[in-house]
Amino acid sequence: MYHSKIILIQILFFLLFIGCKNDQLTFNEDIAPIVHKKCSICHHDGGAGPFELINYQDFKKRIDMIEFVIQKNYMPPWPADPNYRHFAQEKCLKKLDKEKILNWIKYGAVEGDSTINFPTITKENISAKPDLIVSLDNEFITNGENKDQFLMMKFPFELKKDTFIRKIEFIPDNRQIVHHVNAHLITYENDNKQNIFGGDKIVDTELFSDKEAFEKLDILNDQDQYPRLTPSVSNYLPGSEQFDYPKGIGVIKANKKNVILVNDFHYAPSPYKEKDQSYFKIYFSEIPPKRVIRETQLGTFGISDIIPPLIIPANEIKKFTTKAIITDDISILTINPHMHLLGKTFLAFAVTLQDDTIPLIKIDNWNFRWQYFYTFKKMLKIPAGSEIIVEATYDNTSKNPDNPFNPPQLISERKNFNGRGSMKTSNEMLQFIINYLEYQEGDENIILGN
Numbered sequence: 001m002y003h004s005k006i007i008l009i010q011i012l013f014f015l016l017f018i019g020c021k022n023d024q025l026t027f028n029e030d031i032a033p034i035v036h037k038k039c040s041i042c043h044h045d046g047g048a049g050p051f052e053l054i055n056y057q058d059f060k061k062r063i064d065m066i067e068f069v070i071q072k073n074y075m076p077p078w079p080a081d082p083n084y085r086h087f088a089q090e091k092c093l094k095k096l097d098k099e100k101i102l103n104w105i106k107y108g109a110v111e112g113d114s115t116i117n118f119p120t121i122t123k124e125n126i127s128a129k130p131d132l133i134v135s136l137d138n139e140f141i142t143n144g145e146n147k148d149q150f151l152m153m154k155f156p157f158e159l160k161k162d163t164f165i166r167k168i169e170f171i172p173d174n175r176q177i178v179h180h181v182n183a184h185l186i187t188y189e190n191d192n193k194q195n196i197f198g199g200d201k202i203v204d205t206e207l208f209s210d211k212e213a214f215e216k217l218d219i220l221n222d223q224d225q226y227p228r229l230t231p232s233v234s235n236y237l238p239g240s241e242q243f244d245y246p247k248g249i250g251v252i253k254a255n256k257k258n259v260i261l262v263n264d265f266h267y268a269p270s271p272y273k274e275k276d277q278s279y280f281k282i283y284f285s286e287i288p289p290k291r292v293i294r295e296t297q298l299g300t301f302g303i304s305d306i307i308p309p310l311i312i313p314a315n316e317i318k319k320f321t322t323k324a325i326i327t328d329d330i331s332i333l334t335i336n337p338h339m340h341l342l343g344k345t346f347l348a349f350a351v352t353l354q355d356d357t358i359p360l361i362k363i364d365n366w367n368f369r370w371q372y373f374y375t376f377k378k379m380l381k382i383p384a385g386s387e388i389i390v391e392a393t394y395d396n397t398s399k400n401p402d403n404p405f406n407p408p409q410l411i412s413e414r415k416n417f418n419g420r421g422s423m424k425t426s427n428e429m430l431q432f433i434i435n436y437l438e439y440q441e442g443d444e445n446i447i448l449g450n
């Protein structure tokens with residue numbers, strides 16, 4: 001009896017203590033350190049967010065909206081379920097941090113000590129100083145027809161000598177319209193191309209096949225062969241950051257003559273002719289390549305069929321599966337789930353030969369806008385013989401606010417005439433991209449992320 005009284009008093013004190021703490025929360029002392037990490041990375045001048053969220057005034061001005069978007073988990077955008085799998089540089093708020101911000105708002109959103117100096121957050125200092133910048137000569141001007149534009153682009157660059165490259169980072173210029181970018185590095189061995197600067201720099205992929213586009217861009221070497229290509233050296237989506245993998249991993253050897261080939265440059269629709277001169281930052285490496293990153297993909301254009309075939313009748317919510325067996329031990333670095341506008345849920349996991357399940361990713365509320373490349377906190381070993389299983393549902397009813405058709409129409413994985421997966425809103429895709437290494441002893445202890 002006596003004992004439980006003490007506990008009761010202790011609980012009371014604890015609640016009192018929390019109460020005091022909550023109404024003493026201030027922006028400058030308690031909230032700024034959280035939101036600078038979780039909001040300002042996008043909400044700064046020139047960032048992906050539509051307005052700045054850095055100092056007290058920025059937050060105070062929009063306090064009701066901020067309370068709403070945090071409560072609803074609408075911001076920060078992070079579709080992956082953190083209870084299923086944590087990733088490096090997770091954008092979602094930790095449960096305690098979320099409560100802290102909401103309590104700070106509830107207790108009057110106090111500013112606190114205004115003499116504290118914050119680091120300035122600008123588009124210049126949010127990423128590092130590169131060794132080289134590669135840009136197109138001229139600004140690109142979009143068609144202003146309020147339609148998506150899908151382009152292939154060529155960014156040629158010459159180096160004085162063969163060089164190791166550790167990172168190629170895409171820097172969007174006009175962040176309101178640059179939707180996504182997937183880039184490869186072409187390097188011409190033995191300088192077997194006279195002029196890498198010839199040909200078109202930009203080709204509309206809705207109009208030309210890959211082969212025609214390559215001809216227009218003048219990509220082949222002087223012997224008319226395809227040059228060496230390292231896939232997916234740079235991927236961009238709003239909010240994504242290019243990762244620094246541990247030393248030597250993912251380093252690429254570049255010869256003197258190189259081209260960054262963007263095979264998918266997607267501009268979002270705008271009713272105005274918009275200007276853009278996005279560019280790449282290149283970082284050299286003193287260390288030669290140690291281990292090569294490989295890429296594989298399940299589903300559309302990948303190594304595994306989709307079952308049943310990806311056809312989604314109007315007014316239906318339908319589930320699809322795609323599976324592949326991993327033949328060697330691998331260490332996964334990064335994964336990317338991909339669907340279009342009808343996507344609703346996405347689940348991926350591996351099942352080992354011993355019947356153990358290794359969770360990969362779970363998205364309960366698919367959002368077309370936020371398709372991150374998710375990097376694991378540590379390299380993730382998948383033992384040989386495991387099966388990777390992807391389950392995805394699509395909502396082709398009028399209840400899906402992203403449905404491009406009203407009334408809904410049958411939508412399928414139609415391939416456009418050149419056999420590429422069309423990104424057109426009338427098509428769907430189910431893709432799971434995996435970046436991995438051949439497994440080495442101890443990989444599971446290697447921490448990824450910066």
Ligand code: HEC
Nearest residue numbers: 038039042043048049050065066069075076077091238239
């Ligand atoms: C990964 C980038 C990113 C991060 C991180 C991010 N935002 Fe946003 N935010 C956006 C974008 C882009 C929009 C524009 C609306 C949209 O596209 O959904 C937006 C819109 C908003 C809006 C307006 C919502 C509306 O309906 O108009 C608020 C408020 C907001 N963000 C607050 C926050 C807060 C608070 C945080 C941190 C806790 C945060 N955001 C983190 C990118 C981001």
